[in-house]
Amino acid sequence: MLLKLIPVGAFAADLVKFVDVRLWPADEYTRVTLEHAGAIKYKYFLIENPWRMVIDLLDMRLDSTLKELTSRLHPDDPYVQQIRVGQYDTNTVRLVFDLKTEVKPEIFTIDPIAEYKNRFVVDFYPKKPADPLLTLLQKSEDPAARNDEISRALRLAESETNGGLKMEGVAPDKAPSKAANKTEVAKTQPNTPVEKKPAPQMKRMITVAIDPGHGGEDPGAVGKGGTYEKNVVLAISKKLKAEIDKMPGMRAMLTRNGDFFVPLNTRVQKARSVSADLFVSVHADAFIRPTAGGSSVYVLSERGATSTAAKWIANKENASDLIGGVNIKGTDSQLARVLLDLSTTAQINDSLKLGDAVLGKLGKVNRLHKPRVEQAGFAVLRAPDIPSILVETAFISNPAEETKLRDPDHQQELAEAIAKGIANYFAKNPPVARTPLT
Ligand SMILES: [Zn+2]
Numbered sequence: 001m002l003l004k005l006i007p008v009g010a011f012a013a014d015l016v017k018f019v020d021v022r023l024w025p026a027d028e029y030t031r032v033t034l035e036h037a038g039a040i041k042y043k044y045f046l047i048e049n050p051w052r053m054v055i056d057l058l059d060m061r062l063d064s065t066l067k068e069l070t071s072r073l074h075p076d077d078p079y080v081q082q083i084r085v086g087q088y089d090t091n092t093v094r095l096v097f098d099l100k101t102e103v104k105p106e107i108f109t110i111d112p113i114a115e116y117k118n119r120f121v122v123d124f125y126p127k128k129p130a131d132p133l134l135t136l137l138q139k140s141e142d143p144a145a146r147n148d149e150i151s152r153a154l155r156l157a158e159s160e161t162n163g164g165l166k167m168e169g170v171a172p173d174k175a176p177s178k179a180a181n182k183t184e185v186a187k188t189q190p191n192t193p194v195e196k197k198p199a200p201q202m203k204r205m206i207t208v209a210i211d212p213g214h215g216g217e218d219p220g221a222v223g224k225g226g227t228y229e230k231n232v233v234l235a236i237s238k239k240l241k242a243e244i245d246k247m248p249g250m251r252a253m254l255t256r257n258g259d260f261f262v263p264l265n266t267r268v269q270k271a272r273s274v275s276a277d278l279f280v281s282v283h284a285d286a287f288i289r290p291t292a293g294g295s296s297v298y299v300l301s302e303r304g305a306t307s308t309a310a311k312w313i314a315n316k317e318n319a320s321d322l323i324g325g326v327n328i329k330g331t332d333s334q335l336a337r338v339l340l341d342l343s344t345t346a347q348i349n350d351s352l353k354l355g356d357a358v359l360g361k362l363g364k365v366n367r368l369h370k371p372r373v374e375q376a377g378f379a380v381l382r383a384p385d386i387p388s389i390l391v392e393t394a395f396i397s398n399p400a401e402e403t404k405l406r407d408p409d410h411q412q413e414l415a416e417a418i419a420k421g422i423a424n425y426f427a428k429n430p431p432v433a434r435t436p437l438t
Pocket of ligand 1: 213214220221229283284285317
């Protein structure tokens, strides 16, 4: 059955040349990228039983690059079963994606940027996206931790249904816990004010969101020896997660666990959706001068950057969305941006304390690029309610540091140093009961 036919107005160039085709399979979504020179005119439709997505590229001839798409498919791709490519008629190239399940596709184009020419992007999202909190719960093997989490999730759900307001104005006989009230009344004389007992201190798990920078179409900085920032920071982040998970009462989640791109505000939303207590974005710097080196830690700034170098780094990191490829017309990114503009002084103050603690420990395993935490307008640090830092572990553009960044032992040292810094921060600043922001 034909579900939809969406023609998109674009002027076809006489000759569209394909440069490369890439596939980025991940549980969250599978991305297909066709990189080309010139504009593409296309239409697409979905067919069910079984699910297929058909894309017609108009005024086009099938070439050898485009043909390679079929061989780029990974057998473990969560969404795509098979890809077929053919010359449908004299002027149309047809791509057929046989799907493993029902999907929510998004198609968009990206203008040339950085090393890339034009990109035609097809994202296959699951019809029902996985809930990050549930995923985290399933991974909590300790039953006590699970119970704690479940009650926390329930409290969160309750505060949301109450619009985030306390039930103070509710008449006693309408209060949710009738039985509890009766017991309380029986024990006290009429007209005697009910003594307020302090709420039992519930020891809760501390959740650390670890954000491996870049991924997928966005390689991040690339070292002279061909090392990609996205790969080393993922390796360090996984080691950091293991270190945090080993600490009692603490556990970590990764904003990406594979080689795929995650938009900057999605990274922040993921941390918020699991009520993270901290957000640590892991990167590896690059600079024009190969001699630049050392570790640095950044936090958000409300007014301007603390140095031109910090501003330069922030601009470079903020370009991640342009390079990685975000569907700007897609879903609720506008709403997310408004929320993320509510940056608070309190968040920045806590982030500075966290940054100091982490920088102190990094100084034991690597030289420091700057002796103190720097500030600039990093988009990924904009969670208004979560202390957030961005760690530039080392300079990938410095040949000696590039070699060290590739070394699993040094990755482990960096991970342990960051984890110790986080533990130090919590020792001095124990987490408080949270008040939901929205
Ligand atoms: Zn980076």
